[in-house]
Every structure is written in structure tokens, then in C-alpha cells.
Amino acid sequence: MNQKAPASDVQLVSEVRGTVRIRRRGEREWHVAQCSFGDEHDNNQNVTWLRLVNPGRQTTIRIHLKWAEFRHMDLRRIAYVRQGETYGIVRAEAVTPTTSTFDVAVPGGESLFGAFPWYSNADGEQFLERVHTQSSGCTLRSIGTSGDDRPIQCLTIDTEAQGSGGPKGNVVVIGRMHANETCGSWAIEGATDFLLGDEGRDIRDRYVFHLIPIVNPDGAANATKLTRMGPVAQHDMVQGGVTSDDPTIKALRDELYRLQPVALISHHCYLLSVPFLGVFEKQVGLTLLDELVWPHSPRGSAAWMLRFTGPEAKFIRHECFKRFGTTVVFTELPWQGRLPNDIAQMGADILRATMIAHEAKSGRHHY
Ligand SMILES: [Zn+2]
Incomplete structure (x- = not known):
């Protein structure tokens, strides 16, 4: 030997x-x-x-x-x-x-x-702490606690508006409703960096942004899709969104009903290579494509799949659209060789495109 x-x-x-x-x-x-x-x-x-x-x-x-x-x-x-x-x-x-x-x-x-990069609750906390200490106008708060008593951390960016007048609309961006779909956390890191950088100055002053990198911390702790083992109607944050009394799902629902967001982005991940955008309004989808498809936005993907989605009973994203007229965008951002930085860039681009679509829809043209 x-x-x-x-x-x-x-x-x-x-x-x-x-x-x-x-x-x-x-x-x-x-x-x-x-x-x-x-x-x-x-x-x-x-x-x-x-x-x-x-x-x-x-x-x-x-x-x-x-x-x-x-x-x-x-x-x-x-x-x-x-x-x-x-x-x-x-x-x-x-x-x-x-x-x-x-x-x-x-x-x-x-x-x-x-199989794909992992992003833990500790990674999320580290990111939020870093941004919170480095940037002014950021508040770190919890929107509630999960079934296993974990805080659901949210970074709120609310800068002083320069004479904008009137209350500012809320924009909510969430990742990890399905906690194993880790790309959502990097998409939110990218969106946050965009908002706090020079490019984001314009919209940063006109809205209040609420960024939640891991909305399902119990699922992230156990590396599962749902909040815990059990029926989807009870523990899937998408399918049980409006009706479930799961503490995590209820915390998100209560927060969204309180904020009545003008725009809501929810990031997911599937296996297909082409990234996906889901919307309820055709013009929002077309504006998104216009902003995201190469070569108009060379940083984006060469191709996107767009789905105009009909009413979704019991899904919180459709409930927000129905109740508050929220501009809703939900994504599938696939790994398939993309690196975390690529996903972060997509997260920034999707936020920017969503706000352009929202402002076009609501008759604001100065962004
Ligand atoms: Zn998902």
C-alpha cells in the first residue's frame, strides 16, 4: 500500500x-x-x-x-x-x-x-446588514415571524423626495416564496444595489421600496420549497397566499394588504433555460420585453418567455392586482450556467423595466 x-x-x-x-x-x-x-x-x-x-x-x-x-x-x-x-x-x-x-x-x-449556488438565511442577513450600515435612507425591519419563529427581514428604502408632493407609492420585491429557488435572493441583491446606486436615484426618490431577499426563512433553513412539510394549500406561499393561516404566508399577506403596493415583483426559478416573465396586463408585458430583450438591453437575456396570466384564485399576487391595481411581475430566472452576478443583473434590469412599465401605465413619463 x-x-x-x-x-x-x-x-x-x-x-x-x-x-x-x-x-x-x-x-x-x-x-x-x-x-x-x-x-x-x-x-x-x-x-x-x-x-x-x-x-x-x-x-x-x-x-x-x-x-x-x-x-x-x-x-x-x-x-x-x-x-x-x-x-x-x-x-x-x-x-x-x-x-x-x-x-x-x-x-x-x-x-x-x-446543483446550483446555495444562499442561506445567514447570507441574507449579512447582505442586509451590509447595505443597511453602508447606505442612508435604509431601514431594516421584520414584517413578521415564521412558524419556527424566524424573522422575515425586509429592507425598506425611503429617501427624502425633493418636492415631489403627495404620498409615495410602495414597491415590493420578494424572493424565495419557494425557498429552494435561490436565484431570487441574488435578484434582490442586484435590485438593491441598482436602487442605491446612481442609476436608481430617480425612482429611489419617487417610491418607497421594500426588498425581501428571503420571504420564507423556514424553507431556507430546511432547503425545502414550501414553508414546511404538508399540503400545498397550507404551506405553499404561492398557492396558499390568500387563504392559508401559515404564519409566514399570513405575515406576507398582512404586509401586502397594509402597503397596498403600486408594484410587486416576485422572483422564482425553474429548470428551462429561457427566463420567464408573468404579468396580468398586456401592456406591462410588452413594455417589459421592450426594455429587457437584446439588443435594447445588452445586459439581459437574448430571449424571454412572456405569459399573460388570467385570474389566479388564492394567489396573493393576483389579489394585489385585483384589490389595488398593483403592477405585478413574477419571474422564473433559471440557473443553467448563469452565475450569481448574472442573476443579480437580471434582478436590477427587471426592477428598472417594471418601474418603466408601471409609470407608462399610470401616465408618468419622466422616467
Ligand atoms: Zn417558484
């Missing part, structure tokens, strides 16, 4: 409890199986985020990732790595009807690997 090359001492540890089963299959080969949370959780976007601990020099390991849900295997070809603050992608070597195989270059020290 001593004559052979030293065995790899790489260790794989799940960063998020209860999401995977890890089994070593060879010297540099692991089998990682995602846990299924039951049909109500959909399981298409289950979280896998592993810490790779390598006490030696850089080496390449093979990870067979067995998904919890097998309906869309053609969309299971990309995984993510993170070293320090830098993210990268890994393309699958092979995809079987259940499993994608990735060869991952593991540097010495610690790095991370997974």
Missing part, C-alpha cells in the same frame, strides 16, 4: 442538513443522492451544496449526482463550484435517466460544489 500513490483525502460534507446521502464509491469517486421531500415539494429544484475539503494538492474527483426527480434529465447538464467568492460551472460528463456525472477539479483547501 505504501508503494502506491497516496489516496485522495478529499472529504465531502453536505452544507445543508437533510438534503443528500453521500456514499464513497472509490478513491476519487462519490455517489450523491438527493432526498425527495414528497410530491408537494415538486423536487425539481432540490438543493445540493457540498463542502469539498481537500488537505492535499489539487485533484479531480468524480461525483455521480442522482436527482430526486427525473422528469427533465435533458436539463441536468450543469453544476456549480465555488472557491472563495468565485463561482464557476461544471458540465456533466454523462447523464443517465436518473444521474448526472461531473468531474470536478478540487483545489487544496475548501471549496463548494452543487
Whole structure:
């Protein structure tokens, strides 16, 4: 044994409890199986985020990732790595009807690997604290507490308007109603940075913005889609939005009824590559496309899918549209090789486009 090359001492540890089963299959080969949370959780976007601990020099390991849900295997070809603050992608070597195989270059020290970048409650708190301390006009508050007593943190940006007169409308931007869809948190980081930068000065002074990077902190703690295990009518923040008495869902509903937002953006994530925009008003959708589609906005995606959505009973976004005339935009921002910075840029672009659509609709033309 001593004559052979030293065995790899790489260790794989799940960063998020209860999401995977890890089994070593060879010297540099692991089998990682995602846990299924039951049909109500959909399981298409289950979280896998592993810490790779390598006490030696850089080496390449093979990870067979067995998904919890097998309906869309053609969309299971990309995984993510993170070293320090830098993210990268890994393309699958092979995809079987259940499993994608990735060869991952593991540097010495610690790095991370997974199906898509993970964003925890601690990441959200860090971001909000940083913005809150660095920028004036920002208030950090909780809109209520979750079933497991976690605060639902909201950053409110309310700068002094220069002689605008009249009360300012509220704009609400939320991520992680489905807590496993992590891109929403980065979209809100991007929207926040946009608002607090030079580009955002105009609209920052005309509205009060409420940004909620993780609206479902219990789901984020357990890496599940819903607020907890149980029926969707009770614990899915979208499907139970108007009727459920789940504490997280009720807290968001009460806050939206109180704020009566003029605009509401809710970020989601699905597996398809093309990003999605959902709206209730045709002209809002057309203005969004005009602002977001390349080449008008070269930072955006080359293509967007747009859906004009009819009435949605029990969905809080449609209730806001119906009750308050809210300009509503909901998204699916897919990973599929996009990096967190790309998603953040999309979050900024979507906020900007939504406000243009809202102001066009309400007859304001100076933005
Ligand atoms: Zn979703």
C-alpha cells in the first residue's frame, strides 16, 4: 500500500442538513443522492451544496449526482463550484435517466460544489446588514415571524423626495416564496444595489421600496420549497397566499394588504433555460420585453418567455392586482450556467423595466 500513490483525502460534507446521502464509491469517486421531500415539494429544484475539503494538492474527483426527480434529465447538464467568492460551472460528463456525472477539479483547501449556488438565511442577513450600515435612507425591519419563529427581514428604502408632493407609492420585491429557488435572493441583491446606486436615484426618490431577499426563512433553513412539510394549500406561499393561516404566508399577506403596493415583483426559478416573465396586463408585458430583450438591453437575456396570466384564485399576487391595481411581475430566472452576478443583473434590469412599465401605465413619463 505504501508503494502506491497516496489516496485522495478529499472529504465531502453536505452544507445543508437533510438534503443528500453521500456514499464513497472509490478513491476519487462519490455517489450523491438527493432526498425527495414528497410530491408537494415538486423536487425539481432540490438543493445540493457540498463542502469539498481537500488537505492535499489539487485533484479531480468524480461525483455521480442522482436527482430526486427525473422528469427533465435533458436539463441536468450543469453544476456549480465555488472557491472563495468565485463561482464557476461544471458540465456533466454523462447523464443517465436518473444521474448526472461531473468531474470536478478540487483545489487544496475548501471549496463548494452543487446543483446550483446555495444562499442561506445567514447570507441574507449579512447582505442586509451590509447595505443597511453602508447606505442612508435604509431601514431594516421584520414584517413578521415564521412558524419556527424566524424573522422575515425586509429592507425598506425611503429617501427624502425633493418636492415631489403627495404620498409615495410602495414597491415590493420578494424572493424565495419557494425557498429552494435561490436565484431570487441574488435578484434582490442586484435590485438593491441598482436602487442605491446612481442609476436608481430617480425612482429611489419617487417610491418607497421594500426588498425581501428571503420571504420564507423556514424553507431556507430546511432547503425545502414550501414553508414546511404538508399540503400545498397550507404551506405553499404561492398557492396558499390568500387563504392559508401559515404564519409566514399570513405575515406576507398582512404586509401586502397594509402597503397596498403600486408594484410587486416576485422572483422564482425553474429548470428551462429561457427566463420567464408573468404579468396580468398586456401592456406591462410588452413594455417589459421592450426594455429587457437584446439588443435594447445588452445586459439581459437574448430571449424571454412572456405569459399573460388570467385570474389566479388564492394567489396573493393576483389579489394585489385585483384589490389595488398593483403592477405585478413574477419571474422564473433559471440557473443553467448563469452565475450569481448574472442573476443579480437580471434582478436590477427587471426592477428598472417594471418601474418603466408601471409609470407608462399610470401616465408618468419622466422616467
Ligand atoms: Zn417558484
